[in-house]
Amino acid sequence: MPSLSVLPPKCLQKPLLVPHRHMFGPGPSNVPSRILEAGANPVIGHIIHFTGTGHTAMECAIFNTVESGDSVLTAVNGIWGERAAEMAERIGARVNTIVAPPGGFFTNAEIEQALSKYRPVLFFLAHGESSTGVLHPLDGIGQLCQRYNCLFLVDAVASIGGAPLHMDQQGIDILYTGSQKVLNAPPGTAPISFSERACQKIFSRKSKPVSFFLDLNWLANYWGCDGKPSRVYHHTGPVTAFFSLRESLAVLVEEGLENSWERHQKVAEYFHTGLESMGLKLFVKEKKARLPTVTTIVAPHGYDWKEITSYIMKTHNIEISGGLGPSVGLVLRVGLMGCNSSKANVDMVLGALKDALKHCHKSKV
């Protein structure tokens, strides 16, 4: 037998030290100890839920509803619409996009025009566009999609629990989110939900989805929701992550969904007022389209945004971030989600921003 040629890494011979930080970026956000402790429960056998991140859920939705050659429409006003388009292209869909400038959104008339022109089987829209800070209006779009015989896929990763959303009344066919934003659970799981219309399309498709791991024929049985008497092993679910997710949902139930929406809205308005009184500008002009969970601030003129975020991390132990995708260089992003959404945290961030603007080098850029 050959001997081991590689020595174990020295870093594994030292204890793990994890810093405590204020996670005020666009996610992941801080996890209350109650939720972390739920995840430290002992492992049991396979249970029911979804394994993966928001990206996995996005691919799951697209892989199962779209076949090669199908027409797909995505609304691009930030990074998520771009990514949905790329995912659909990779599996051979004919993809069209409608594009709004970062910070903007679409009217229902614009959406209807595109549905009428491209006749897609699937229309993708991000409810909470965390790269640009836009909360997209949803009313009426589901009904348009039904009229054009199209499934309505909504990304609610950055919005669920933090802004009003009514899947059934708003005619949403597939809705997914992530565990690590408003829900305050560790990243790694992604709740997803399907309407009856979506199930009909998914279970009558002609070809198998490209992914076995994300094939809803298997997952529906594994989750115990396909009506069959026995469940077949599909994959090994991340049990302890589900414990944390379950606890995070229990926290939301205790507060009440409407109360949580209201709290996020009030805290966001308080934050926005504070920013404007400092002379900073909000990236999303229209008030009603501002995402209450992730705020985008126009990158302060004359500063290097990277110096600001580094300074705030180093001096205040607070994580905030710059832009993402189409908003890179244009914005600073501050996420105050779930347990982090409080006026005390707003005051902390405003103080850190004031300090950063004073100490960072305006002359540098």
Add this chain to the structure above:
Amino acid sequence: MPSLSVLPPKCLQKPLLVPHRHMFGPGPSNVPSRILEAGANPVIGHIIHFTGTGHTAMECAIFNTVESGDSVLTAVNGIWGERAAEMAERIGARVNTIVAPPGGFFTNAEIEQALSKYRPVLFFLAHGESSTGVLHPLDGIGQLCQRYNCLFLVDAVASIGGAPLHMDQQGIDILYTGSQKVLNAPPGTAPISFSERACQKIFSRKSKPVSFFLDLNWLANYWGCDGKPSRVYHHTGPVTAFFSLRESLAVLVEEGLENSWERHQKVAEYFHTGLESMGLKLFVKEKKARLPTVTTIVAPHGYDWKEITSYIMKTHNIEISGGLGPSVGLVLRVGLMGCNSSKANVDMVLGALKDALKHCHKSKV
């Protein structure tokens, strides 16, 4: 705004109660509190590692190395070769298999014959076939694959840390495992490794992989191992799961890899002797091909295997399981992995099995 039409589920208004069980099935196995506690560390920003289960890693390997129309060969002597074949078929590969009966394995001559006949770009083999209890010999196969210009993909989910494995010396091009077996971390992460040959093939492919989430062009940059100066956001890694995985690797480093291999081998032999002295038969005839981590026992004649596993769970609080895929109905499977691999646990399982054979209804079947 419409009012909420669905009340929060009652189960979320009660505390989470997780039972303590002896997890002696084929995985997940028990997680020591040290590893669970590492996972309860606070969340920090994005770090480097792989997100998903063993199935995700399997798809990642196949999606990135195989293009539509490529020839793929999989060795089927249990469920994993079947699943690898199905994954490759879904992305349009020409898939051939060599098939051995459950409990069997392949000689290098048989593998060479198939490589010569089908000229695949990728050959899949499960090192630890957890559905049948086979530890497949590896020596010489990597060199055969190199001769036929084929990548050698090895599934080591059930074997890593519990049986000797030398990726470089054995010419393995892609190796992956899971967190929840010998490593004793919660399920949800999957370490994966690529040889230089694999990287060359992956980074010179003509078409994009079907999955954006599993595209190694993105992941290599996200992991910081593509040599580029800056990392681009790809997805949100399950940070706390990585903490647990890191701690599980630290535990393995403390014991030493060779010591861990030796312990698993000794405990397995002790277990196998005990089973035979009870009159039970081992499913894998050839001693050297018995997986030291997951033992397959021929389902005792005249008993309903489901009654045995249920009785042992109910009476002894021990999870063991029946067969999977081609071994369903043929075997009982007992996993003793990582911290669970001890003579004391063998004695506990043997006692439970004796008790079950006495109390379950032999006449029922």
